[in-house]
Amino acid sequence: xRDALARAWARQAIALTTLVxxxxxxxxxxxxxxxxxxxxxxxxxxxxxxxxxxxIWEHIAATxxxxxxxxxxxxxxxxxxxxxxxxxxxxxxxxxxVMILLNAIPRVILAPLFIIWFGIDLGSKVALSLVLVAVLIxxxxxxxxxxxxxxxxxxxxxLGGGRATLLREVYVPSVTAWVMGSLKVAxxxxxxxAVVGEFVASSRGLGYLLSxxxxxxxxAQTLALIFIIMAFVLLLFSLAGRLERxxxxxxxx
Amino acid sequence: MTSTAxxxxxxxxxxxxxxxxxxxxxxERLPGSPVVxxxxxxxxxxxxxxxxxxxxxxxxxGQVVSLIGPSGSGKSTVxxxxxxxxxxxxxxxxxxxxxxxxxxxxxxxxxxxxxxxxQNVALGLRLRGTPKAEAFREADRWxxxxxxxxxxxxxPRQLSGGQRKRVALAQVLALRxxxxxxxxxxxxxxxxxxxxxxxxxxxxxxxxRIAVLLVTHDLEEAQALSDAVYLLSRGPRARISASYPxxxxxxxxxxxxxxxxxxxxxxxxxxxxxxxEVDQLGGGI
Numbered sequence: 182x183r184d185a186l187a188r189a190w191a192r193q194a195i196a197l198t199t200l201v202x203x204x205x206x207x208x209x210x211x212x213x214x215x216x217x218x219x220x221x222x223x224x225x226x227x228x229x230x231x232x233x234x235x236x237i238w239e240h241i242a243a244t245x246x247x248x249x250x251x252x253x254x255x256x257x258x259x260x261x262x263x264x265x266x267x268x269x270x271x272x273x274x275x276x277x278x279v280m281i282l283l284n285a286i287p288r289v290i291l292a293p294l295f296i297i298w299f300g301i302d303l304g305s306k307v308a309l310s311l312v313l314v315a316v317l318i319x320x321x322x323x324x325x326x327x328x329x330x331x332x333x334x335x336x337x338x339x340l341g342g343g344r345a346t347l348l349r350e351v352y353v354p355s356v357t358a359w360v361m362g363s364l365k366v367a368x369x370x371x372x373x374x375a376v377v378g379e380f381v382a383s384s385r386g387l388g389y390l391l392s393x394x395x396x397x398x399x400x401a402q403t404l405a406l407i408f409i410i411m412a413f414v415l416l417l418f419s420l421a422g423r424l425e426r427x428x429x430x431x432x433x434x
Numbered sequence: 435m436t437s438t439a440x441x442x443x444x445x446x447x448x449x450x451x452x453x454x455x456x457x458x459x460x461x462e463r464l465p466g467s468p469v470v471x472x473x474x475x476x477x478x479x480x481x482x483x484x485x486x487x488x489x490x491x492x493x494x495x496g497q498v499v500s501l502i503g504p505s506g507s508g509k510s511t512v513x514x515x516x517x518x519x520x521x522x523x524x525x526x527x528x529x530x531x532x533x534x535x536x537x538x539x540x541x542x543x544x545x546x547x548x549x550x551x552x553q554n555v556a557l558g559l560r561l562r563g564t565p566k567a568e569a570f571r572e573a574d575r576w577x578x579x580x581x582x583x584x585x586x587x588x589x590p591r592q593l594s595g596g597q598r599k600r601v602a603l604a605q606v607l608a609l610r611x612x613x614x615x616x617x618x619x620x621x622x623x624x625x626x627x628x629x630x631x632x633x634x635x636x637x638x639x640x641x642x643r644i645a646v647l648l649v650t651h652d653l654e655e656a657q658a659l660s661d662a663v664y665l666l667s668r669g670p671r672a673r674i675s676a677s678y679p680x681x682x683x684x685x686x687x688x689x690x691x692x693x694x695x696x697x698x699x700x701x702x703x704x705x706x707x708x709x710x711e712v713d714q715l716g717g718g719i
Contacts, residue, residue, distance in 0.1 A: 188508055332540065332544035339519065340557055340605070341561040342557075350557065383566060431548040434588075
């Protein structure tokens with residue numbers, strides 16, 4: 182099992198290295214136009230310059246603030262609404278169609294509207310990120326409660342458990358499992374919201390830098406920024422994975 | 435919670451009429467006070483035709499009563515009405531025990547997957563106000579009694595089907611119920627495990643002299659464990675179509691009981707009557 186995992190890692194590393202080397206050689210040999218795909222070493226230099234200048238941190242901080250605020254706000258609001266809808270039938274009748282609609286459309290189309298409403302600063306980015314996450318979490322919590330294992334509910338009832346016990350022993354743990362299932366997707370959504378928001382209109386953030394790099398046809402800088410965003414999202418993915426393993430330890434024990 | 439059923443002297447067994455009439459024929463054979471009296475129970479799910487209609491039965495303390503019948507006849511529904519999981523549509527369920535003195539062992543072994551064996555067993559005790567440390571000690575004692583020592587900290591998915599069933603049993607027995615409702619509790623177990631778990635349960639029930647109402651498909655199991663077997667007619671609108679007293683002395687042994695002279699003839703009779711109910715479905719097997 183461990184051997185198989187190690188072999189898979191080795192294969193992936195070899196494939197990646199080969200691809201990067203091939204890219205470098207082809208780009209230097211003029212087989213692909215460096216204007217579109219600058220060689221990896223040039224991207225690495227741009228990467229270095231971005232960090233050496235120091236100003237990149239301000240942009241990273243801006244994007245992170247927006248993404249994390251949106252993530253936590255979305256988790257909070259999505260959970261609260263999902264819980265309320267599952268508990269109060271009339272509320273579900275009103276909320277469910279709205280959420281289904283919001284779920285069906287590409288929610289990033291709300292970005293221009295949020296910029297009109299909340300300005301080009303942090304607020305509009307947080308709002309977009311929050312809406313992306315909240316709709317996802319709403320459905321996790323809503324279906325988590327609606328589709329809770331009725332056998333467990335009855336088991337706890339016949340053991341003498343009331344509403345508070347049911348909530349603590351059955352609903353919260355089973356909803357936690359559902360939410361953890363969508364947490365990684367939520368992290369991705371939170372960054373999508375933040376970066377797209379910045380892309381549309383802003384004066385700070387990785388999305389703003391991306392938009393700037395694109396407007397000057399700077400492919401090296403664009404790629405470097407994409408890699409930075411990827412690195413941060415992967416970092417958060419691994420944190421989310423750890424959180425999941427900790428909260429759902431009974432599943433991995 | 436009122437107790438019911440003025441006691442009459444039971445008629446000699448040979449004169450017992452079939453079909454069953456609860457008013458003329460109180461079924462308590464053993465000396466014991468009535469624990470459950472179901473009268474003319476009608477249950478329906480939603481607007482559908484009632485699943486059961488006019489079911490009456492009694493269980494006294496120290497008595498094991500089995501409920502058998504064709505699939506879908508509403509055997510589980512009777513248990514659900516007694517346990518309070520579903521409100522009766524008509525008729526009544528009289529209990530002389532508090533709801534907290536009832537134990538319900540389900541067909542599945544759905545333990546809380548996020549709780550260890552110990553936590554699952556302790557849950558009912560904790561809900562009755564037992565302090566945590568004491569509830570855990572008691573849980574461990576019950577797990578040990580059912581042969582699960584050393585598995586206290588395992589989660590349900592780390593246990594085998596038989597082990598999970600034993601945890602579920604410990605969960606219910608730890609509450610020392612005066613009335614035990616069981617819905618095909620051992621149907622999913624393989625023969626050997628099933629035999630051992632059933633024998634454990636039988637010993638405990640005989641020792642504590644609690645009232646037991648068992649729903650089962652297994653006629654031999656019903657007869658081996660019970661003091662009386664009730665046959666539910668095919669649904670919808672199922673009712674008790676026959677009752678059979680089982681006159682085999684206790685304590686019983688699951689293997690030995692099958693050698694009792696009345697065992698085979700009665701099994702045949704119950705089998706014949708049950709087949710009659712099933713045949714009326716017009717399907718055959």
